[in-house]
Amino acid sequence: MTRREIDRYLGRYGVKPVRPLIASSPAGVEHAVVIPALAERRSIFKTLAGLARNPSRDHMRTLVVCVVNNRGPHLAPDPQIRDNQETLRCLQSLISGGRNLPRDAEDGEDLERIAASTLRLGYIDASSPGCEIPDHEGGVGTARKIGMDAALGIMEARGRGGGVICCLDADTLVQENYLSAVDAHFQRYGHPAATVAYAHQMPSDPCLKAAICHYEIFLRAYVLGLAYAGSPYAHHAVGSTMCCTADGYGAVRGMNRRNAAEDFHFLDKLAKVGKIGLINGTTVFPSPRTSQRVPFGTGRRMLGFMTGQEEECRLYHPQTFRILRQWLAVMEADPARDADEILGHAGGIHPCLEAYLRQSGFGQAWRSIRKNGRDADQLRRQFHVWFDGLKTLRLIRHLGRSGFPPVPMITGLSALLEWMDVPIPGWKCREAAPEAVDPFEVLEFVRAFSCSGAGSG
Secondary structure (H helix, E strand, C coil): HHHHHHHHHHHHHCCCCCCCCEEEECCCCEEEEEEEEEECCCCHHHHHHHHHHCCHHHHHHEEEEEEEEECCCCCCCCHHHHHHHHHHHHHHHHHHHCCCCCCCCCCCCHHHHHHHHHCEEEEEEEEECCCCCCCCHCCCHHHHHHHHHHHHHHCCCCCCCCEEEECCCCCEEEECCHHHHHHHHHCCCCCCCEEECCCCCCCHHHHHHHHHHHHHHHHHHHHHHHHCCCCCCCCCCCHEEEEEEEEHHCCCCCCCCCCCCCHHHHHHCCCCCCEEEEEEEEEEECCCCCCCCCCCCHCCCCCCCCCCCCCEEEEEHHHHHHHHHHHHHHHCCCCCCCHHHHHHHHHHHHHHHHHHHHHHCCHHHHHHHHCCCCCCCHHHHHHHHHHHHHHHHHHHHHHHHCCCEEHHHHHHHHHHHHHHHCCCHHHCCCCCCCCCCHHHHHHHHHHHHHHCCCCCC
């Protein structure tokens, strides 16, 4: 993006009011890492210490932007606000050269490592009186947007795609090659966005470990199903893995302000601009902690598993992905047909598919798309813009309610892997009882397959 384009974006779509970015010097920034923090005093400096372990040459062109945020005191609990104010004081001390750091704190070693490093650090105060997140916008989406907009505003567009903006969470750990692996990917490929390979941290508590294993298997099985179906939306939507170019960020009018699933909707928009790549030369490690902050997502699902409210051993029925695969093949083969003919083919695949498409307004939408489409390739592109990641997920859930209920973990995974011609290890018995299978063994296999190289380019 040119300076003029950046200013136009910030004027039209940037967060208002603009909160100042506090940094020792924002000059020469080509990449940024944005970290929202809400009451993260005990974890954020461990995350920053991981970034500090990356080589100095990668620090020189990268600015880490911490967005310390909460809503007003009538909504945010006092402990959250006090925690945020402590975080802000530590960040200010680090930016000032490490003066007045709490030397006897539990994270004192992490603070010392950050202070002694060449890590370029900045923060935005969205916590203090008058700076808080508005009541109707409270959430991680708004916090990410504040930081990403600020990063865009100071970025020097030297790199391919105008520079890169990465997202982390304040309790996510990174490897020592995180910054270099992200840079290498975007230098090599022309993707507007990419996700970094991830693996949730494994807690020592066996119940928590089992819960996060089951949840991560659920996430990965869904993406495997989409990959089997040939969907262009077969990418993980984990907020702490997201990276995008400045050009891609501007093309989708920036981050949304959602309180939950902001990562899913952001990547859903970016996937309509170009392919979402996979950066598998490094790994990020999200936290497995429980949380009630948002209505869904990792924290909420973990809480559900621990309290017995979730069926952690259930996956989407594999047949739903076979129906999706056949539907996408129909549109790929001959997209120039009229809507009624296409709906007839959909009904031949499965009546529930046709019913879903009619409920979603496919007929009217397709008549408009077909009227304006120049050729088959354009029709295919416009089809995937209409039938996006959200409509895909809604189809899978619709089929799940209409005769294809969730299945045991081993049943679902075994079917998908067999259809993808992947040799299945010792837990292949489809009728194996959940308690007879080590979920960590299953997860390790699925992780290795997911990061085997397919989709990295």
